[in-house]
Amino acid sequence: MKILVFLEGQENHLKRASKEAITAALSLAPAENVTGILLHGTSEQAQAAGAFGLANVLVAQGDMLKDYSVTAATSVIEQAVQQTGADLVLFSATAHGKELAPRVAVRLQAGFAPDCMAIELDGNQLVATRPVYAGKASQKIKITTPKQVASLRPNIFTAKKAASAANVNVQEFTPNITAADVKTKVTNVAVNEGKLDVSEADIIVSGGRGLKAPENYHLVESLAKALGGAVGASRAVVDAGWRPHTEQVGQTGKTVSPKLYVACGISGAVQHLAGMSSSKIIVAINKDKEAPIFKLADYGLVGDVLEILPKLTSKINEVHGKPNHN
Amino acid sequence: MNILVCVSQVPDTASKIAVDASGKKINPAGVKFIVNPYDEYALEEGLRQKAASGGTVTALTVGGDTAKEALRTALAMGVDKAILVKDDVREDSFSVAENIAAVAKEINPDLIILGRQSIDFDSFQVASMVGEILGLPSISMVSKLAINGTNVTADRDIEGGKETVETTLPCVISAQKGLNEPRYPKLPDIMKAKSKPIEERPSASSTTRVEVLGMELPQSKRAGKVLGDSDGDIAELVRLLHEEAKVV
Numbered sequence: 001m002k003i004l005v006f007l008e009g010q011e012n013h014l015k016r017a018s019k020e021a022i023t024a025a026l027s028l029a030p031a032e033n034v035t036g037i038l039l040h041g042t043s044e045q046a047q048a049a050g051a052f053g054l055a056n057v058l059v060a061q062g063d064m065l066k067d068y069s070v071t072a073a074t075s076v077i078e079q080a081v082q083q084t085g086a087d088l089v090l091f092s093a094t095a096h097g098k099e100l101a102p103r104v105a106v107r108l109q110a111g112f113a114p115d116c117m118a119i120e121l122d123g124n125q126l127v128a129t130r131p132v133y134a135g136k137a138s139q140k141i142k143i144t145t146p147k148q149v150a151s152l153r154p155n156i157f158t159a160k161k162a163a164s165a166a167n168v169n170v171q172e173f174t175p176n177i178t179a180a181d182v183k184t185k186v187t188n189v190a191v192n193e194g195k196l197d198v199s200e201a202d203i204i205v206s207g208g209r210g211l212k213a214p215e216n217y218h219l220v221e222s223l224a225k226a227l228g229g230a231v232g233a234s235r236a237v238v239d240a241g242w243r244p245h246t247e248q249v250g251q252t253g254k255t256v257s258p259k260l261y262v263a264c265g266i267s268g269a270v271q272h273l274a275g276m277s278s279s280k281i282i283v284a285i286n287k288d289k290e291a292p293i294f295k296l297a298d299y300g301l302v303g304d305v306l307e308i309l310p311k312l313t314s315k316i317n318e319v320h321g322k323p324n325h326n
Numbered sequence: 327m328n329i330l331v332c333v334s335q336v337p338d339t340a341s342k343i344a345v346d347a348s349g350k351k352i353n354p355a356g357v358k359f360i361v362n363p364y365d366e367y368a369l370e371e372g373l374r375q376k377a378a379s380g381g382t383v384t385a386l387t388v389g390g391d392t393a394k395e396a397l398r399t400a401l402a403m404g405v406d407k408a409i410l411v412k413d414d415v416r417e418d419s420f421s422v423a424e425n426i427a428a429v430a431k432e433i434n435p436d437l438i439i440l441g442r443q444s445i446d447f448d449s450f451q452v453a454s455m456v457g458e459i460l461g462l463p464s465i466s467m468v469s470k471l472a473i474n475g476t477n478v479t480a481d482r483d484i485e486g487g488k489e490t491v492e493t494t495l496p497c498v499i500s501a502q503k504g505l506n507e508p509r510y511p512k513l514p515d516i517m518k519a520k521s522k523p524i525e526e527r528p529s530a531s532s533t534t535r536v537e538v539l540g541m542e543l544p545q546s547k548r549a550g551k552v553l554g555d556s557d558g559d560i561a562e563l564v565r566l567l568h569e570e571a572k573v574v
């Protein structure tokens with residue numbers, strides 16, 4: 001089985017989700033059969049892939065690739081598949097990966113397994129486990145075509161650094177891209193400055209209606225800051241205008257799988273759970289001990305979130321103040 | 327403008343689900359079915375674009391007879407025409423995309439609008455697939471859309487921000503929350519929609535590229551440690567997070 005991994009760069013690094021995809025690919029095939037592809041990437045990014053054990057990276061270059069285009073990216077990957085003979089193309093289910101992977105699947109006449117939580121091979125066919133019905137069930141599917149495409153849910157696979165960084169064979173790759181391939185074009189990217197996005201955070205502290213008023217939200221922000229995490233929100237407080245939609249976690253918001261998710265004054269409606277149930281550790285703070293969120297929580301505090309949060313934040317700061325803490 | 331809106335019918339997220347005897351899909355008995363929430367944004371956008379530039383809005387569903395309910399809702403919201411492509415299986419999203427593309431080839435829409443994802447299989451793939459099959463541009467997860475003549479400008483959410491994407495009609499977009507506020511159909515319109523025609527046609531696709539092996543409900547209920555709100559409880563929580571869970 002030969003695998004092509006779509007890599008997304010971030011300044012001079014790779015997105016964490018791409019590192020996870022490398023580890024996942026290397027769990028299916030030996031390094032000599034796995035190639036990464038970077039669109040308009042840098043050699044630093046290619047080297048970063050080496051640190052995670054990737055030995056071959058194609059860096060696609062060309063004027064047509066300066067501004068990201070999902071349709072041009074489809075053609076680049078098609079040509080990279082031809083060049084490498086890849087049977088499987090792996091993506092991360094990021095904003096770009098989710099949009100691009102199904103196009104590539106159609107182009108390659110490949111079966112597609114989206115948003116996978118686990119992957120394995122049955123002979124040469126990919127078998128994937130993926131969440132369905134808002135995470136209330138999981139489905140096992142097998143791709144039946146020779147060419148195969150899958151996307152991996154971010155923060156589920158753990159990226160593993162290689163024992164010794166691979167000597168990366170970086171190859172410049174100049175695909176044949178014409179104006180007809182560039183059907184869409186990203187003309188502007190607006191980054192939420194200085195704010196860690198919930199979809200990329202290891203730790204998330206989210207607030208809900210139990211906070212009572214927007215003035216109290218600083219309690220959530222303080223805890224998030226103490227933990228080095230991002231701030232999230234339930235839909236109830238987003239709809240009420242307390243918080244921006246970019247912070248909403250859940251079915252109509254973002255899907256997150258952080259190491260730690262702290263739900264403050266959130267009831268745990270199924271639509272909220274849909275966005276965070278794959279978090280590794282869940283802490284719930286709620287005054288109602290029957291609140292559904294406690295069914296999913298690893299740890300819980302029953303009480304008034306307005307009283308608990310300042311105490312919890314100062315306790316965390318105390319722990320972090322310890323000199324021997326890593 | 328000639329607009330095609332794709333609508334899928336899904337179980338209400340609030341409903342309990344159970345796996346049927348095949349072990350591969352849910353048992354529909356007792357499940358309440360609704361219009362996929364993202365498709366309400368898609369329908370609303372279609373109706374607003376029509377209000378701005380004239381034309382027709384056609385709603386399309388691929389599914390069994392029961393999926394007609396979703397089309398009735400679309401008619402009640404104000405679409406001009408409803409088409410049901412009969413396909414009871416629709417296990418594979420690619421065949422849904424092929425069916426949508428087949429209808430699109432016939433009615434030649436300037437704009438095809440879908441939802442970001444259907445909340446049953448959450449697969450987030452049909453919009454891009456329809457675009458690719460038809461050789462059209464597609465922009466997914468659109469939270470803001472402006473159409474000027476044939477120029478299309480859309481904002482989509484990305485990790486940590488937003489990107490602006492430009493393309494031209496004809497194109498495919500998928501709707502994200504925030505694109506608009508979907509209208510509630512009014513009672514008289516709901517009544518009128520009951521007698522409006524729904525055009526039925528057979529499935530034009532039998533392609534399957536993915537096989538479902540099984541479906542399971544997660545069984546691992548977490549045995550959480552629930553404490554009170556005393557200073558001691560808070561200190562204990564921090565200790566557990568630090569020493570047991572090792573996340574702090």
Ligand SMILES: Cc1cc2nc3c(=O)[nH]c(=O)nc-3n(C[C@H](O)[C@H](O)[C@H](O)COP(=O)(O)OP(=O)(O)OC[C@H]3O[C@@H](n4cnc5c(N)ncnc54)[C@H](O)[C@@H]3O)c2cc1C
Pocket residue numbers: 207208209210211233234235236237248249250251252253254264265266267268269270271272275285286287288291303304305306363
């Ligand atoms: C189609 C659809 C999509 C949706 N998508 C989403 C989504 O993406 N994300 C999402 O979050 N929701 C979503 N929802 C909404 C969801 O159903 C809930 O309404 C919402 O999650 C509730 O938010 P909440 O928990 O903040 O508020 P509530 O349900 O009102 O819960 C507030 C909680 O705070 C507790 N509380 C109150 N006061 C205190 C106090 N002083 N101290 C401690 N605890 C206190 C209460 O016990 C209660 O449990 C969706 C709904 C629909 C129909």
Ligand SMILES: Nc1ncnc2c1ncn2[C@@H]1O[C@H](COP(=O)(O)O)[C@@H](O)[C@H]1O
Pocket residue numbers: 332333334335362364365368386387388389416419422439440441442443444445447448449450451452453
């Ligand atoms: N059976 C279907 N019939 C019509 N449209 C569908 C169907 N399934 C999915 N769609 C459309 O495709 C979008 C994305 O669905 P999915 O890729 O399955 O998550 C939905 O929001 C619908 O607009």
